[in-house]
Structure formats: structure tokens, C-alpha cells
Amino acid sequence: MNKVSSLLAGILKAMFSDYNGIQVFLYPVTIFYWISSSSILLALTTLLSVRVHFLPITFWGVLLIYVAFVMMKIYTMLFPSPSANNPGLISEFWNAVIKLHTRLFIVLIIVMVFFVLTEFLSYFYGIKIPVKQGIMLFFRLFTVLLIVVYYLPNMWLKPYRMRHYSKRRSELLCYSWLRRHPLEAIKYTAILFLVMLSAVRLYLVAIAYVYNPSLMALHEYLGINLQLELVPIIKLWSVFYNLFMLSAAFMLSNICFFPILILAQLLVDKLHPIKLNKVHQNVKS
Numbered sequence: 001m002n003k004v005s006s007l008l009a010g011i012l013k014a015m016f017s018d019y020n021g022i023q024v025f026l027y028p029v030t031i032f033y034w035i036s037s038s039s040i041l042l043a044l045t046t047l048l049s050v051r052v053h054f055l056p057i058t059f060w061g062v063l064l065i066y067v068a069f070v071m072m073k074i075y076t077m078l079f080p081s082p083s084a085n086n087p088g089l090i091s092e093f094w095n096a097v098i099k100l101h102t103r104l105f106i107v108l109i110i111v112m113v114f115f116v117l118t119e120f121l122s123y124f125y126g127i128k129i130p131v132k133q134g135i136m137l138f139f140r141l142f143t144v145l146l147i148v149v150y151y152l153p154n155m156w157l158k159p160y161r162m163r164h165y166s167k168r169r170s171e172l173l174c175y176s177w178l179r180r181h182p183l184e185a186i187k188y189t190a191i192l193f194l195v196m197l198s199a200v201r202l203y204l205v206a207i208a209y210v211y212n213p214s215l216m217a218l219h220e221y222l223g224i225n226l227q228l229e230l231v232p233i234i235k236l237w238s239v240f241y242n243l244f245m246l247s248a249a250f251m252l253s254n255i256c257f258f259p260i261l262i263l264a265q266l267l268v269d270k271l272h273p274i275k276l277n278k279v280h281q282n283v284k285s
Helices: 002-016 022-026 037-048 052-078 087-125 131-161 167-180 182-222 236-270 276-284
Strands: none
Touching: 002 052, 002 236, 022 131, 022 182, 022 236, 037 052, 052 087, 052 131, 052 236, 087 131, 131 167, 131 182, 167 182, 182 236
């Protein structure tokens, strides 16, 4: 049973840990490498034309998938091992989930106000604002920002949490260190952003020169097509099927990005200015 739990924890870490997933929201094309382009075109054409009434449920389905993704990201950040081995962190996990939904509620209110404002300006003053493009850009910015908001504090608190300090104690010790070393804090935060962006760019190179040629070779020489297929939007079941396929492509992208992320994390862990021995010395003092 322990081996099964460890295997599941490893799979969850490969799909959700650290800033994994940010590559899809920075460059949405990274998810479409794993889906047949013709099926994407067919599904979008039917959704935006004859089945446009399914567009709201598609939007809410995508949002639900993202919420589940962030919840699993919070879980993997809090629990380095199965949650049964860390019962004291369960309440902390649910508090983080409540805060996540509070943030999402605020964002949805902002989007609704933006939509009403654009409709008002269009109807009364003839001012046309690209609503769809604006909402998509806002969604991308929000998703990237939310991943960073969870990743950066997790990295700063990591040396303390590895010693099983509570979140409150870890935050107090970390804030104390940051106040004493502001320049080192700024420098390391900049390194985190630089490594994050470099890892994503490296993933794009790996897709172009490793993953994509491998998929094409498998299809050409062995007749094996590993690309996922979407279906035309006909009834409600086809919406749920396509959402499932998008989720699968998202997870596949995360798994393929994971080896690069591991190398990047080894680098930033090595460069972390708060070493474990320093933490131990601070506790003694």
C-alpha cells in the first residue's frame, strides 16, 4: 500500500507540482501539440456556430478544470507525502482552498462588471470593445499570476517547511530574514522568474525538436497516432467529452514539462539563500 501511495504521490507531483502548468497559459499552443488540429477546428466551428448555446457551459467547464488543477497544486505543495502522514496540514489545505474560491469569486465579479460596462458603452455610445479578446487575455494573466502567487511563497518558505515548522512560524521566520536581507531577496526572486521563463522556453524547444518529431515518426513509420481527438459539438455529452480530452492534453503537457521543471528546481534549490543550516542556527539563537 505504501508503494501505491508513493506512486500516486509521484504522479501527482509530475502533473501539478511547483509552477507546472504555467507553460500552457503562457503559450496555449503547447497544449494543442497533443490534440489533432483538424479536430480542434471542427469542434470550435460547431461550438461557435450551430451550437453556440453550449458556450457558457464550456466556459464553466474550463473554469472548473482550472480550479481542480490549482487545488491539486496546493495539495502537492503542502503534502510532500500522502496526506494521511500529515494530518496536521489538512486544515491548512482547506483554508487555502477557501482562499482560492474567494479570489475566484472576486475575479468573476470583475469580469461581470467588465462585460456589463462593455455592453453599456456599445449600446448607448457605439463604442465597441473586443470583449472576447479582453476576457481571454485577462484569463491568461490571472491563471499565470495565480500559479506564481502560490509558487513564490512556497519556495521562500520551503527551507522552514522542510523542517516541519507550522505555516505561521515559517512565515514569521521568513519575513524576519527578508527584512534583514532585502537585496538577496530581490535577487533570488528575480532568479526564480528568470529560471521559470527559461524552463518554459526550453520546453518550447523540446516540443519543436524532440516531442513533435517523435510523434510524427511514430505516426509515419509505425502507424501509431498519439494525438488526442476532439469531436464535433452535437449534444451535451460531446461538450463533456471534449473537456475531458482538453484535461488529458493539459496533464500530458505537464508530464512532458516535468523533466525540465525538475532540472530547474534543482538549480533554484541550490541557489536558495536560506540554507537549512542557517535555519537551524536561527532556531538555536
